[in-house]
Each structure stands twice: as C-alpha cells, then as structure tokens.
Amino acid sequence: MSKVNPTDRRYTREHEWVIDKGDGAVVIGITDHAQELLTDIVFVELPEIGKQVKQLEAVAVVESVKSVSDVYSPVTGEVIESNQKLEQNPELINQDPYGKGWIVKLKMGQPEELLTLLDASGYETFIAAEKH
Amino acid sequence: MNKTPLYDSHVALGARIIDFGGWAMPVQYTNVIEEHLATRNAAGLFDICHMGEIDIKGKGAFDFLQHVLSRNIDGQKIGQMKLSVLATEAGGIMDDLTVYLLDENHYRLVTNASTKDKDYAWLLEVKDNKGFSRVEITDETDNIGKLDLQGPRSEDVLQQLVPAHLHSLKYYHFIKTKVLNIPAIVSRSGYTGEDGFEIYAPHDRIGEIWNRLLQAGVDYGLKPIGLGARDTLRLESGMMLYGNDMDETTTPYEVVYGWIVNLEKDFIGRDALNKQLSEGVKRKLVGFTMWERGIARHGYKVFKDGTEVGIVTSGTHSPTLEKAIGLAFVPAGLSKPGTIIDIQIRNHLASAQVVPMPFYKKEKQYAFFNTFI
Known part of the structure; x- marks a missing residue:
C-alpha cells in the first residue's frame, strides 16, 4: 500500500525528502511514510520567502486533525519559494507527497550537507527498524 | 496498560492504538475525518468499555446522591438518566457524569475513565463521614462493557438485534432489554451530537455485541470509530471533555454546566457555588x-x-x-x-x-x- 520512495532524492530520519535541482536549489517535502502516520493533513503553515534555516531546523508546520508536526529542513539554506497550493489544498501532501505535495524550495547554503542524508534504501531500512 | 475486551478486535481492524489515561485505546482505524463523517452521515460504533460505572443502592441512595450531586434528581423516574456534576467542597468539578435510575433505590453513575477511581474513593468517604451507612456503593466497571452507537442510522442498525421498539425510546431515557439475547441496558444518548445509543452489557459478552453490530451495520455504512473522531464529534457539538476543558479548578458556572446546578438543595460544593454566583463569575x-x-x-x-x-x-x-x-x-x-x-x-x-x-x-x-x- 505504501508508495515507493523515489531514488532521485535523499531523506532525513525525521521523514523529510529533499531533491537537488542541480542549480543550487532544492525542493523539500515529507515522505509517504510521514503522511501515512499523520493521515488527514488539514493545515500547512508555510515560511516567509527569504527565511534562513539551518539543517534540521523547523521550516514549516503540518497539522492533521489530531496533531501538529514540524517539518525540518534537510539542509541549511534560504527559502525562495513555497507551495501556495497547500494553503487551500493541504491534502495534496496525502495524495502526492513526492510530487504536488512538495512544501518549500530552498537555495542551499551548504550543499555538502546532502551527503549526510539517507538514500532511498537507507531510509527504508531506517523506517523498517523504527517499526520494531 | 489496561485493555478493553475489544482490544484484539481493534488490532485486527488495523487500528492505531494509543495510551489514553492508562488504557490501550484505538485513536483511529482509517482516518479521523472519514470516521467523523461516517458518524454524522450514517453510523459509528465506539468502544467505551474504559468508562466507569459505580452503583449506588439501598434506602438512602436518593438522599446520598442529592448530597453529592449538583443536580436535583428529585422527580427522576426509573428509565430516565440525567447529566450531573460531582462537585468538590470548593465548587470545582470533580467529574461530570450521567445518573441512571435503574430501579427503586438503585442508581448507576457513569463516570469518565480517568476519574472513576477518584470518584469511587470520594463517594465511600462521604458515605462514611456523613452517616450514609445504609447506602451500598460498588464499583461495577470491571463487570460492565459499554459501546456507543451513534449517527442517524443507529436505530436501524440496533433494531435488528433488540426486541424492544427503539423508536419510542426518548432522548436521555433507557430500557433494560436484550441485545442478541444478552441482557443489556440501552439508552438514547451519547457524546457526538447525533441520535444514538449507549449500550451496557456484561463485560465478557460485549465482544459478541460489538462483532454483530459491525456486521449488522455494513449495509448502513457503519464504521468502527476511534477516539480521534470521538473528540472532533463532541467538540463540534459543544460538549466538553473532562481533564481538557474542565477539572477540579473549574466550576460549573465557568463552563456551560450552570444548568445542572440546583442551589435550592443542599449538596457538597453548594456554598462555594452560591458565593461565586453572587460575586459574579x-x-x-x-x-x-x-x-x-x-x-x-x-x-x-x-x-x-x-x-x-x-x-x-x-x-x-x-x-x-x-x-x-x-x-x-x-x-x-x-x-x-x-x-x-x-x-x-x-x-x-x-x-x-x-x-x-x-x-x-x-x-x-x-x-x-x-x-x-
């Protein structure tokens, strides 16, 4: 039932993904596993453009009916765009966590941080271990 | 953690289990919104076995309850239930509970799960200290299972399993009947703002009723509902949750419980509440x-x-x-x-x-x- 975690991006142990656009920018979202845990996402708080975040600092907030969760930035950088569609349709994260449910776009400050993150198979091993 | 008799069923249904005040309870089976809307539009079945039941019996039961409850229960008839507050001396809300008059001199208090032990100890203390020696107080929680069936199709679903004519059962009234030939108490009441029933049956047989109701409800869109949707349903209907919206530092007048306080009679907490009302809330x-x-x-x-x-x-x-x-x-x-x-x-x-x-x-x-x- 779970979606396959795409191999074109990297993952945090906090259940975010990050994809390198190759031009110094990255796009960030939460994983399919995360949206499954949260279930019905009803609200997303997006950061201001220009906000500076450090690696693993909160960059956005997603809320389900029951819970409030921070979205941690996988890398250090500056927010250059956010997914405005989530303001009206937060459920896009549930429906398409790796595509239309993206959350923010960052200009990376320290691209080498990407190497500290998990790849898809590493992330799958991690969530399998977390379940036990 | 405490488990209700339905725990294995919850796990089999794929529920996510949480620790709710020491009880392993389902928070959701699929997702909160889906379960919420199923209850509003069709029917929902809730495991409420964790709630407390305390029986008050014997001559003097009425006088005893008049002394501990904020509500005047004079005039309550057998087959009727009432919402009341159990107040502290300071007028704080020790619990909000429902009072069933089961028989002459036989009341049942249905309490919140987290407050039951405290309520029970308090009732015994009042009995001993205030000379209510003839009253018999027993904690029946472990003997009784409880299900809530809520939503517009509840009556259609439950009627299949009950010989009594449910349509004539009035709101906040109950009947002693059988569900699947199991002796049960069924009241028209609940915690969702919808029509529906609270069902009480022996603890060791509640699972049979649960399973049969899930089957009987299939054609009506009935779903099992977790505590997540129970919370959103009660909040939309303006109902409070003990421990969340009120506790012993809160008085009935500060919340919306002024209507279940009767200052004309003498009860524990009355003087403090009288004072608060005259000084202004x-x-x-x-x-x-x-x-x-x-x-x-x-x-x-x-x-x-x-x-x-x-x-x-x-x-x-x-x-x-x-x-x-x-x-x-x-x-x-x-x-x-x-x-x-x-x-x-x-x-x-x-x-x-x-x-x-x-x-x-x-x-x-x-x-x-x-x-x-």
Missing part, C-alpha cells in the same frame, strides 16, 4: 472559530489588545464545518458572541471570534430529540 468557557488561518490547540494563549487574557482548552479542524474551531477560557466581559480575540499560534497572533454554541447542531429528525434532559 469572572471567566467563562466560550466557543470560537478562527478568522485567520491556523488551528488553535489545547494550551494556546488567548490575547486581547496585546494582553494575555485566557487559554484555549480544546481546538481542532472541524471536519463537518471545514474550519478551525475551539473552546477557550476568557474573562466574562469577552464572552459575548461576536467578540474578537487573538490566539497565539506558535510565534504569531491569529484572530478568532467568539460564537454561540454548539458549532454543529443536527437537523431535527427524531421527534423526541429535543425533549428537555
């Missing part, structure tokens, strides 16, 4: 809806003109209204519907408006539903 629990984006949650601060004035006790996204709603304590002067307040959500203030309660009221479909309880 300083804070009130009000309903609000968010104006600006954001969801207020339990514990968030309330501001007016930049000054902190209160606190949010419950807050969620309302699946029926599709907006953010909540309950908050505010100074009495800010409790009028229409008043604008600000709520601190993380590092910013978002405005909200005090609104009349409840947030959601079902369309009147059941003739007796609005009978005064």
Whole structure:
C-alpha cells in the first residue's frame, strides 16, 4: 500500500525528502511514510520567502486533525519559494507527497550537507527498524 | 496498560492504538475525518468499555446522591438518566457524569475513565463521614462493557438485534432489554451530537455485541470509530471533555454546566457555588472559530489588545464545518458572541471570534430529540 520512495532524492530520519535541482536549489517535502502516520493533513503553515534555516531546523508546520508536526529542513539554506497550493489544498501532501505535495524550495547554503542524508534504501531500512 | 475486551478486535481492524489515561485505546482505524463523517452521515460504533460505572443502592441512595450531586434528581423516574456534576467542597468539578435510575433505590453513575477511581474513593468517604451507612456503593466497571452507537442510522442498525421498539425510546431515557439475547441496558444518548445509543452489557459478552453490530451495520455504512473522531464529534457539538476543558479548578458556572446546578438543595460544593454566583463569575468557557488561518490547540494563549487574557482548552479542524474551531477560557466581559480575540499560534497572533454554541447542531429528525434532559 505504501508508495515507493523515489531514488532521485535523499531523506532525513525525521521523514523529510529533499531533491537537488542541480542549480543550487532544492525542493523539500515529507515522505509517504510521514503522511501515512499523520493521515488527514488539514493545515500547512508555510515560511516567509527569504527565511534562513539551518539543517534540521523547523521550516514549516503540518497539522492533521489530531496533531501538529514540524517539518525540518534537510539542509541549511534560504527559502525562495513555497507551495501556495497547500494553503487551500493541504491534502495534496496525502495524495502526492513526492510530487504536488512538495512544501518549500530552498537555495542551499551548504550543499555538502546532502551527503549526510539517507538514500532511498537507507531510509527504508531506517523506517523498517523504527517499526520494531 | 489496561485493555478493553475489544482490544484484539481493534488490532485486527488495523487500528492505531494509543495510551489514553492508562488504557490501550484505538485513536483511529482509517482516518479521523472519514470516521467523523461516517458518524454524522450514517453510523459509528465506539468502544467505551474504559468508562466507569459505580452503583449506588439501598434506602438512602436518593438522599446520598442529592448530597453529592449538583443536580436535583428529585422527580427522576426509573428509565430516565440525567447529566450531573460531582462537585468538590470548593465548587470545582470533580467529574461530570450521567445518573441512571435503574430501579427503586438503585442508581448507576457513569463516570469518565480517568476519574472513576477518584470518584469511587470520594463517594465511600462521604458515605462514611456523613452517616450514609445504609447506602451500598460498588464499583461495577470491571463487570460492565459499554459501546456507543451513534449517527442517524443507529436505530436501524440496533433494531435488528433488540426486541424492544427503539423508536419510542426518548432522548436521555433507557430500557433494560436484550441485545442478541444478552441482557443489556440501552439508552438514547451519547457524546457526538447525533441520535444514538449507549449500550451496557456484561463485560465478557460485549465482544459478541460489538462483532454483530459491525456486521449488522455494513449495509448502513457503519464504521468502527476511534477516539480521534470521538473528540472532533463532541467538540463540534459543544460538549466538553473532562481533564481538557474542565477539572477540579473549574466550576460549573465557568463552563456551560450552570444548568445542572440546583442551589435550592443542599449538596457538597453548594456554598462555594452560591458565593461565586453572587460575586459574579469572572471567566467563562466560550466557543470560537478562527478568522485567520491556523488551528488553535489545547494550551494556546488567548490575547486581547496585546494582553494575555485566557487559554484555549480544546481546538481542532472541524471536519463537518471545514474550519478551525475551539473552546477557550476568557474573562466574562469577552464572552459575548461576536467578540474578537487573538490566539497565539506558535510565534504569531491569529484572530478568532467568539460564537454561540454548539458549532454543529443536527437537523431535527427524531421527534423526541429535543425533549428537555
């Protein structure tokens, strides 16, 4: 039932993904596993453009009916765009966590941080271990 | 953790289990919104076996309850139930509970799960210290299983399993009957704002009723419902949750329980409540809806003109209204519907408006539903 975690991006142990656009920018979202845990996402708080975040600092907030969760930035950088569609349709994260449910776009400050993150198979091993 | 007799069934149904006051309970089976809407539009079945049942029996049971309950139960008939507050000497809410008059000199108090032990100890203390020696008080919680069946199709589903004619059962009344030939008490009541029933049966047989109801409800869209949707359903209907919206530091007049206090009779807490009423109630629990984006949650601060004035006790996204709603304590002067307040959500203030309660009221479909309880 779970979606396959795409191999074109990297993952945090906090259940975010990050994809390198190759031009110094990255796009960030939460994983399919995360949206499954949260279930019905009803609200997303997006950061201001220009906000500076450090690696693993909160960059956005997603809320389900029951819970409030921070979205941690996988890398250090500056927010250059956010997914405005989530303001009206937060459920896009549930429906398409790796595509239309993206959350923010960052200009990376320290691209080498990407190497500290998990790849898809590493992330799958991690969530399998977390379940036990 | 304590487990109800239905624990294995919850796991088999794929529920996510949480620790709810020491009980392993299902928070959701599929997702909260789906379960919420199933209850509003069809029917939902809830495992409520964790709640407490305390029986008060014998000559003097009536006098004893008149002494501990805020509500005047004079005139209550066999087959009728009433909502009441169990108050502390200081007028605080020790518990909110329902009182069933099962038989002559035989009452049953249905308490919150988290407060049952405290209530039971308190009732025994009052019995011993105030000379109610003829009253027999027993904790029946371990003997009784409880299910709530809620939603517009509840009657259709339950009628298949019950010989008694359910349609003539009035709101806040109950019958002693059989469900699947199992002796049971069925009341028309609940915690969702919908028509529905609370079903009490022997603890060791409640699983049979649960399973059969799930089957009998398939054609009506019945679903098992977790505590997540139970919370959103009760909040939309303007019902409070003990431990969340009220506790012993809260009085009935500060929340919406003034109507179940009767100062004409003598009961524990009366003097303190009388004093509060004559001096004026300083804070009130009000309903609000968010104006600006954001969801207020339990514990968030309330501001007016930049000054902190209160606190949010419950807050969620309302699946029926599709907006953010909540309950908050505010100074009495800010409790009028229409008043604008600000709520601190993380590092910013978002405005909200005090609104009349409840947030959601079902369309009147059941003739007796609005009978005064």
